[in-house]
Amino acid sequence: MVLTLVCAVLSACSLQVEESDVAGVYVAHFKSGSEKLQLQRDGSFVQQVLVQGVETRSFGTWTYERTDGVVAVIHLTDCLAVSDGFGDIRAGFATQQGGCRFPVRLGPEMPSALRKIELSRAERRDLQTVALDLKDAIVKHDVERILRHVDNRTGLSCTDTEIPYTEIRRDLRDPESHLFQSLFETTRRLRRCGHEYRSEYPAISDAEFFRNATNAHVEIALVDVLPESGELWATATFHSSHMRHAAREWSFSRVGDRWLLGRGLIVSRCSCG
Numbered sequence: 001m002v003l004t005l006v007c008a009v010l011s012a013c014s015l016q017v018e019e020s021d022v023a024g025v026y027v028a029h030f031k032s033g034s035e036k037l038q039l040q041r042d043g044s045f046v047q048q049v050l051v052q053g054v055e056t057r058s059f060g061t062w063t064y065e066r067t068d069g070v071v072a073v074i075h076l077t078d079c080l081a082v083s084d085g086f087g088d089i090r091a092g093f094a095t096q097q098g099g100c101r102f103p104v105r106l107g108p109e110m111p112s113a114l115r116k117i118e119l120s121r122a123e124r125r126d127l128q129t130v131a132l133d134l135k136d137a138i139v140k141h142d143v144e145r146i147l148r149h150v151d152n153r154t155g156l157s158c159t160d161t162e163i164p165y166t167e168i169r170r171d172l173r174d175p176e177s178h179l180f181q182s183l184f185e186t187t188r189r190l191r192r193c194g195h196e197y198r199s200e201y202p203a204i205s206d207a208e209f210f211r212n213a214t215n216a217h218v219e220i221a222l223v224d225v226l227p228e229s230g231e232l233w234a235t236a237t238f239h240s241s242h243m244r245h246a247a248r249e250w251s252f253s254r255v256g257d258r259w260l261l262g263r264g265l266i267v268s269r270c271s272c273g
Contacts, residue, residue, distance in 0.1 A: 028115065123254070139211060
């Protein structure tokens with residue numbers, strides 16, 4: 001099984017695989033199912049294999065070894081040997097777990113390879129625009145504009161809890177709610193939740209974070225592709241040069257031609273976050 005990295009503009013490529021190039025989401029489609037491999041930037045991975053609606057998962061760590069420049073090798077611990085080498089999933093793959101070693105190369109994609117899924121330039125630009133508009137709406141306490149970035153059919157998720165849209169709308173106007181305080185009210189939030197945070201990262205509101213982070217930059221990253229629907233999930237992470245202000249990370253799903261907020265706010269039963 002080969003992982004390939006496709007270079008869209010050859011003239012812009014350095015023809016050298018870097019570790020930052022390797023991290024990401026890879027998918028492969030076989031006759032009887034599909035495989036998804038998420039290589040996280042912290043060195044961990046999640047491998048998911050879907051066969052006839054049944055999902056098998058494996059978790060482990062990965063390391064990176066550069067060889068001759070255009071080819072690199074990644075090493076996975078506790079991975080599943082999925083491909084049979086003939087375009088299908090190996091029989092008994094779920095019980096064949098151990099170390100795996102895969103080459104990664106710049107160049108044309110091979111038909112049987114796991115393919116790295118990348119956001120297009122337009123998708124990345126659109127998500128950045130949405131994230132910046134949401135940031136501005138929070139700073140200006142513009143509730144209606146915040147709600148435009150939430151799917152009114154599904155609401156928001158927080159620590160695996162689904163919060164309906166009607167509850168989000170209500171809490172955005174309720175000064176006693178966790179959502180209101182985490183977005184707009186540092187004083188109340190500190191009084192209510194300060195004891196649950198480390199002293200070097202105080203429980204300030206998102207509005208205060210953005211007001212003080214005048215040079216904050218946003219980092220866009222694809223984090224997941226749902227195996228059956230192909231739905232994209234990506235994060236927008238705001239970093240501040242203020243050492244005591246922890247980054248803000250929001251997760252968005254691609255719904256049609258729109259990016260909608262799915263996770264990242266402290267809502268309702270999520271308590272202090």
